[in-house]
Amino acid sequence: MPTDSECECDLVSKEWLLAKLRSDERDTVLIDCRGSNEYSIAHIRSAVNFSIPSIMLRRLAAGKIELVSTVQCKELKARISHCRTRGIFVLYGDGVPRDPDSVHGILLRRLKQDGVQVVCLEGDFNEFRRAYPEWCSEAGAQHVPHLPLMGLRSLRISGSGCEEALSSGSSSECEDTHGHVPQEFPIEILPNLYLGNSTNSEDCDALARHNIKYVLNVTPDLPNTFEAEGCGINYLKIPIADHWSQNLSVHFPQAIRFIEEAMSARCGVLVHCVAGVSRSVTVTLAYLMQRHRLCLRDAFELVRSRKTDIAPNFHFMRQLHSFERDLGLHEHSASLSKVLEALGVREAGGDAAGACGCAAPSGVSPDSGIEFDRWSAARDTPQ
Known part of the structure; x- marks a missing residue:
């Protein structure tokens, strides 16, 4: 050897x-x-x-x-x-x-x-x-x-846990609901705010159909597909890998300004990474927290109600927790139902997660196996 x-x-x-x-x-x-x-x-x-x-x-x-x-x-x-x-x-x-x-x-x-x-x-x-x-x-x-x-x-927030649950004859519908199964594009989180993956970013017809004129590319290596074609799409590239060593939070202000620009222009904005489950989700959560004053939990539940396979990595979740603290959302955050009502958006609740008639995902935080309900306290563990 x-x-x-x-x-x-x-x-x-x-x-x-x-x-x-x-x-x-x-x-x-x-x-x-x-x-x-x-x-x-x-x-x-x-x-x-x-x-x-x-x-x-x-x-x-x-x-x-x-x-x-x-x-x-x-x-x-x-x-x-x-x-x-x-x-x-x-x-x-x-x-x-x-x-x-x-x-x-x-x-x-x-x-x-x-x-x-x-x-x-x-x-x-x-x-x-x-x-x-x-x-x-x-x-x-x-x-x-x-x-x-x-x-x-x-470990993923929407994951189904141990292998026995996958291989012991459990329903394939259940696996599809809680696993990383791509959903139909577009996934509209709020009016004009779309979340997707690399394939979605290359779908010119879908971008045009939903008036998406802004694309936020949260990857270091995927191209801005239509940038050179002069088709009127504005791009912002954030060169971050999905890795624990990356500091995505330093890009939150720039990303949020870009999304706000799209909203002010009444155009759609697509936030995407490779798989559409970690980096792009993190940026979307940061936007919801700052723009709509939603606490991390409510922002997370809103996005998960639209897209069931989201799974920001543990380090990005820590950055979001710090961002929540910096925004003062622990003490003063908006009501999710009131935000949605003001936007004229239906509250999805748990319907998306429970579409197969199975139990809803357990709310395990992405990389630690800690229940999401207990995650805030656990994150402050001294190093």
Whole structure:
């Protein structure tokens, strides 16, 4: 087995991993160390995602918490405990972990310190994907991973929780309601305020149909599709990745001014990122909080009532909490029902979330597994 001397890890080839996937997987834990957004777009089958907020990452690196403590599902906890002594952990990401302070590097170091057998995939995920696309789960694929997502950051507000709930014969309608299933475009949060993804931003007919003349692109790499065509669409690009290290809040004032400009012009504005569940949602929430004086909880419930799969990452939620405090919304916030009444908008309530007749999402905050009702107090935990 080759070894990378720079990161001091044993490397396995994509052929070795394929053989492992084809054999009994009970003695293997395959961990995707990329961001949750990249994982949601595509990942190796049976892989679990591990990407956690900076405070938890520091504690994991310092040995103050155990890896298993970041896992919510009993089945996965048991599997990790088993593989710590009798199995093997396989890590992969965007390449061999050169940065010792990255999620990939810290997880590798901690597992080695704990005496666990751990290896890294030689090359990156895309190399494996090109060679064996049939062994990768794509966004919108019909099958679900063998295990639930893992780690604080990968838990979603509208997620259905542990894998047993997905694989034990539960209704597929229920999965569609609470999972990351794209909804029809446009998703109108308030009059002229639309929330969407990268595909929506490229739909010229839909943009024209809804008089969308402003597009807020919250990604570092997606193009402003129609900017060079002179079709009258105004763009603002906020180059932020969906990652715990990013400070999206510094862009709130500029983003809010852009949305206000669209509203003043009586034009539609589309706020989008790649998947339309984290970055674009965070910006939309910030706008609702400042412009309409809604507290974070009410703003969140309003957006979720329109778009059930929203899931800002944990770090962005912390930034929104700080923004709420800066705006003084803890003490003086507007009534959601009165705001909607003034705008002539019907209050959706829980209808969107409960359309399948199942229980509404439990309100778990995106990356911590903390109930949303208790999240405000938990966020002030000292570092």
